[in-house]
Amino acid sequence: MTTTEDRPATEIGNPRLRKEDARLITGRTRWTDNIVLPGMQHIAMVRSPFAHARITSIDTEAARAATGVVAVITGADIADEQGALPNAWAVVSDQQAPVHPSMAVDHVAFAGEIVAMVIARTAAEANDAAELVDVDYEELAPALELRAAARDEVIAHPDLGTNVSAVWAYDSAESGTGGDVEAAIAAARNGGIVIEKEIRQQRLIPAFMEPRAIVVDPTTEQMTVWSSTQVPHFVRIFIALVLGIPESKIRVIAPDVGGGFGGKLQFTPEEVLTVIAARRTGKPCKYCETRSESLMAAHHGRDQWQQVTLAATADGTVTGLKVELTVDMGAYLGLVTSAIPLLGAFMYNGIYKFPSYHLGITNVFTNKTWTDAYRGAGRPEATYAIERVMDELAARVGVDPLEIRERNWIKHEEFPFSTVSGLQYDSGNYEAATAKARELFGYDDLRKEQAERRESGDPVQLGIGISTYTEMCGLAPSRWLGSMGYVGGGWEHAAVRMLPTGKVEVVTGTSPHGQGHETAWSQLVADRLGVAFEDVEVLHGDTQVAVRGLDTYGSRSLAVGGMAVLAAADKVIEKAKPIAAQLLEANTDDLDFSAGRYGVRGTDAGMTLAELAFAVFQGHKLDGSAEGCLDADATLDPDDFSFPHGTHLCAVEVDTETGETKIRSYVSVDDVGVVVNPLIVEGQVHGGLAQGIAQALYEEAVHDDSGTLITGSFDQYLLPGAPDLPRFETARTETPATTNQLGVKGVGEAGTIASTPAVVNAIVDALRPLGVTDVVMPCTPYRVWKAIQEGAQS
Amino acid sequence: MTRITVKVDGSSFTDEVEPRTLLVHYLREQLGKTGTVVGCDTGNCGSCTVHLDGRSVKSCSLLAVQADGHEVTTIEGLSTNGQLHPMQQAFHEHHALQCGYCTPGMIMQSIDLIADNPDPSDEDVRLGLEGNLCRCTGYQNIVKAVQAAAAAGGAQ
Numbered sequence: 001m002t003t004t005e006d007r008p009a010t011e012i013g014n015p016r017l018r019k020e021d022a023r024l025i026t027g028r029t030r031w032t033d034n035i036v037l038p039g040m041q042h043i044a045m046v047r048s049p050f051a052h053a054r055i056t057s058i059d060t061e062a063a064r065a066a067t068g069v070v071a072v073i074t075g076a077d078i079a080d081e082q083g084a085l086p087n088a089w090a091v092v093s094d095q096q097a098p099v100h101p102s103m104a105v106d107h108v109a110f111a112g113e114i115v116a117m118v119i120a121r122t123a124a125e126a127n128d129a130a131e132l133v134d135v136d137y138e139e140l141a142p143a144l145e146l147r148a149a150a151r152d153e154v155i156a157h158p159d160l161g162t163n164v165s166a167v168w169a170y171d172s173a174e175s176g177t178g179g180d181v182e183a184a185i186a187a188a189r190n191g192g193i194v195i196e197k198e199i200r201q202q203r204l205i206p207a208f209m210e211p212r213a214i215v216v217d218p219t220t221e222q223m224t225v226w227s228s229t230q231v232p233h234f235v236r237i238f239i240a241l242v243l244g245i246p247e248s249k250i251r252v253i254a255p256d257v258g259g260g261f262g263g264k265l266q267f268t269p270e271e272v273l274t275v276i277a278a279r280r281t282g283k284p285c286k287y288c289e290t291r292s293e294s295l296m297a298a299h300h301g302r303d304q305w306q307q308v309t310l311a312a313t314a315d316g317t318v319t320g321l322k323v324e325l326t327v328d329m330g331a332y333l334g335l336v337t338s339a340i341p342l343l344g345a346f347m348y349n350g351i352y353k354f355p356s357y358h359l360g361i362t363n364v365f366t367n368k369t370w371t372d373a374y375r376g377a378g379r380p381e382a383t384y385a386i387e388r389v390m391d392e393l394a395a396r397v398g399v400d401p402l403e404i405r406e407r408n409w410i411k412h413e414e415f416p417f418s419t420v421s422g423l424q425y426d427s428g429n430y431e432a433a434t435a436k437a438r439e440l441f442g443y444d445d446l447r448k449e450q451a452e453r454r455e456s457g458d459p460v461q462l463g464i465g466i467s468t469y470t471e472m473c474g475l476a477p478s479r480w481l482g483s484m485g486y487v488g489g490g491w492e493h494a495a496v497r498m499l500p501t502g503k504v505e506v507v508t509g510t511s512p513h514g515q516g517h518e519t520a521w522s523q524l525v526a527d528r529l530g531v532a533f534e535d536v537e538v539l540h541g542d543t544q545v546a547v548r549g550l551d552t553y554g555s556r557s558l559a560v561g562g563m564a565v566l567a568a569a570d571k572v573i574e575k576a577k578p579i580a581a582q583l584l585e586a587n588t589d590d591l592d593f594s595a596g597r598y599g600v601r602g603t604d605a606g607m608t609l610a611e612l613a614f615a616v617f618q619g620h621k622l623d624g625s626a627e628g629c630l631d632a633d634a635t636l637d638p639d640d641f642s643f644p645h646g647t648h649l650c651a652v653e654v655d656t657e658t659g660e661t662k663i664r665s666y667v668s669v670d671d672v673g674v675v676v677n678p679l680i681v682e683g684q685v686h687g688g689l690a691q692g693i694a695q696a697l698y699e700e701a702v703h704d705d706s707g708t709l710i711t712g713s714f715d716q717y718l719l720p721g722a723p724d725l726p727r728f729e730t731a732r733t734e735t736p737a738t739t740n741q742l743g744v745k746g747v748g749e750a751g752t753i754a755s756t757p758a759v760v761n762a763i764v765d766a767l768r769p770l771g772v773t774d775v776v777m778p779c780t781p782y783r784v785w786k787a788i789q790e791g792a793q794s
Numbered sequence: 795m796t797r798i799t800v801k802v803d804g805s806s807f808t809d810e811v812e813p814r815t816l817l818v819h820y821l822r823e824q825l826g827k828t829g830t831v832v833g834c835d836t837g838n839c840g841s842c843t844v845h846l847d848g849r850s851v852k853s854c855s856l857l858a859v860q861a862d863g864h865e866v867t868t869i870e871g872l873s874t875n876g877q878l879h880p881m882q883q884a885f886h887e888h889h890a891l892q893c894g895y896c897t898p899g900m901i902m903q904s905i906d907l908i909a910d911n912p913d914p915s916d917e918d919v920r921l922g923l924e925g926n927l928c929r930c931t932g933y934q935n936i937v938k939a940v941q942a943a944a945a946a947g948g949a950q
Binding site: 723 | 812814822827828829830831832833834835836838839841868869870872873878882885886887889891892893894895896897898901916917919920921923924925926927928929930931932933934935936937
């Protein structure tokens with residue numbers, strides 16, 4: 001056992017190198033696609049090339065006769081067996097939704113929907129035979145353009161009769177959290193300022209690097225399912241509910257998982273179908289999607305139209321905000337498709353304290369890939385809208401955009417603050433984060449340079465973009481989720497086990513896929529129990545090991561799951577106390593726990609947790625008055641969300657002749673509360689920034705007029721490469737959260753939420769003297785150039 | 795089927811392969827070299843990067859038969875006697891990976907990069923890694939790691 005002497009004074013804040021790396025940098029990994037089982041068969045999916053069609057016939061004869069083919073299964077074959085895929089969040093009680101089959105039976109609603117599968121001895125044989133499946137379709141008109149779909153011009157699901165899935169609204173006057181926004185707008189039209197803006201949140205693809213893969217082994221009493229998923233616990237429950245298999249007969253394992261970003265927060269058709277294939281053939285089956293399949297059929301994100309109306313007084317004090325969202329569900333409702341706009345609904349007011357607010361949501365079906373969670377899920381859209389509009393307000397008032405924010409933001413002494421959207425922000429210090437960002441950025445010097453370039457008519461103009469954001473994360477208080485229509489809870493579970501040799505096993509219900517929980521949770525437990533970091537082993541992602549859990553998404557893992565780990569560790573310390581008292585022949589009141597050891601106050605006598613664990617293992621000296629076990633479980637339901645915030649500043653150079661944008665510098669100052677591992681936090685911020693910048697500049701899922709995804713490979717869907725991104729300068733302020741015992745907040749989504757408006761604000765800022773007030777995302781050179789031409793004409 | 799003989803991570807293998815078999819599938823499925831992974835089907839992502847006779851190649855863009863008579867090094871053959879390659883060590887020390895899926899390819903490409911340019915600038919590294927996509931890190935720590943490995947003499 002490692003001695004505790006060389007343990008640093010505290011593990012909280014220690015930039016530990018990651019435990020996970022050892023296997024990942026040497027190739028000793030267990031990705032789902034690496035799993036090979038005796039007799040394992042391979043699955044190839046046949047997918048619809050049409051966005052909207054009726055299946056008139058499927059001829060499987062040639063495929064069935066091909067070499068190596070074990071079975072060919074169509075939707076009609078499993079119509080009674082496959083059940084329907086779940087939507088776990090009815091945002092309104094009369095939410096409309098089509099039945100969501102894993103395999104289409106007679107109607108396909110998006111290009112990429114599965115219509116048949118081939119099970120064969122090898123993957124090559126399965127793929128070859130899939131080409132031989134002959135499907136006849138009767139093409140139907142697809143509903144593609146979101147706003148036309150909202151008007152029911154073409155119906156995506158004829159049986160449903162409408163494309164509108166749900167209409168939901170929040171109104172501060174009705175909810176008693178503020179005034180009447182219509183009155184505020186009317187007043188502003190009379191001597192104040194009204195900004196009206198239509199914003200397009202383009203469709204994005206999460207594009208995790210590891211394509212999704214599933215292996216199902218049906219050969220033992222308990223079926224084992226390996227899946228490249230963020231949510232193994234969800235998958236287990238839904239296999240049980242959808243296919244009628246007792247939950248106790250299902251073990252789900254998320255082994256090494258190569259990224260998710262919300263894209264693997266799903267219960268998928270492919271999971272259901274691989275289970276069916278294994279169940280029907282009695283043999284292990286594997287399905288691995290290709291990248292083209294992943295881009296086409298794994299759920300997409302964003303895709304909204306936002307109609308924003310901001311009211312303010314003439315001096316730029318905001319008096320109200322009204323937002324109408326039209327949101328593309330795509331063809332079906334996935335796990336939380338319907339709730340993505342809801343997760344942003346309380347964030348449009350951002351860091352500001354204006355008195356009236358109205359938000360309306362219209363969820364709409366189209367014949368496209370279904371949408372669902374993608375990093376930030378609703379909150380990037382909200383932050384983008386308010387931060388873009390605040391810049392427009394600054395331009396109208398004629399003041400610096402930082403100044404307009406300061407006029408309207410919640411001051412640090414005003415926390416806790418009840419917002420106009422009904423949330424309670426526990427803590428924050430926007431002044432501190434902004435001051436730090438301003439200094440690191442060299443704000444005043446850049447403004448000076450900008451003025452000089454404008455003056456000289458430099459063809460390359462400088463723009464400065466600001467994003468002062470907050471977000472609600474750490475999903476989520478179960479009571480809140482229940483009140484909003486979600487069927488599940490938001491608690492998290494952990495166990496801490498003292499092994500006889502002094503090692504510590506930590507079991508977490510979170511399911512990391514790049515976030516470094518093995519390292520960070522080891523730090524939490526080492527710190528709390530006073531054991532060595534190296535002596536802690538973190539287990540996760542296997543429903544037979546981590547029996548209870550609600551997995552990883554929504555920047556919840558540390559703020560909820562990590563706090564459950566601490567609660568379990570605290571219980572271990574409590575359970576050890578009477579045992580220590582017995583063995584030390586002392587009164588429990590005379591015992592102090594410190595640095596991993598119970599000591600008898602005023603003496604040298606004491607026992608370490610490791611010694612107690614061994615004594616408990618032997619049991620020889622226990623008198624039976626206390627349970628002879630130090631292990632503890634804890635379930636923790638958070639009291640509230642956490643609200644990270646920060647200030648991001650972006651400088652861009654825009655070539656006004658070519659429309660090309662280059663990010664010259666990017667400063668992010670984030671306040672994510674107390675930090676356990678600054679190295680991991682910085683990495684999360686970097687990755688978040690990259691994805692947010694990618695929305696601003698590069699990425700868009702594009703369909704053609706027939707509904708075919710034309711950005712169907714990495715040739716066309718432009719993930720930024722290393723030369724496409726700048727060097728980020730990151731820093732932090734630390735305002736502890738008051739809603740959990742360590743003062744931590746979420747960090748996984750912050751960078752993505754904040755960065756998109758910072759970049760677009762910078763581009764617009766560069767071009768404002770040329771008459772440009774907006775550029776549509778992604779701000780490609782052509783779009784920027786076009787905006788300049790239109791600006792010149794206006 | 796075609797008979798090929800390939801030296802992979804120091805061991806020699808003779809196998810029958812279908813002529814259409816990609817090198818990456820030969821490595822993963824016939825040799826069990828699952829440290830090398832597949833990330834796309836268009837040669838864009840670079841996750842499958844290995845070395846062929848000491849130079850980086852995307853193993854999804856090469857047929858197994860093209861490796862006949864050649865020497866392949868994968869991520870699994872990099873460390874010697876339990877000692878990490880300086881590039882592996884640098885990726886660890888600079889937190890240049892999160893989910894780790896792109897990492898084997900990224901490390902193999904980075905080694906090739908500093909063999910060409912033992913003192914790369916930030917921009918040199920970024921351009922040299924243009925064919926390797928990472929969705930987690932935003933590349934900044936990867937750039938740092940590559941420069942650190944170069945400074946530590948990783949090109950030798």
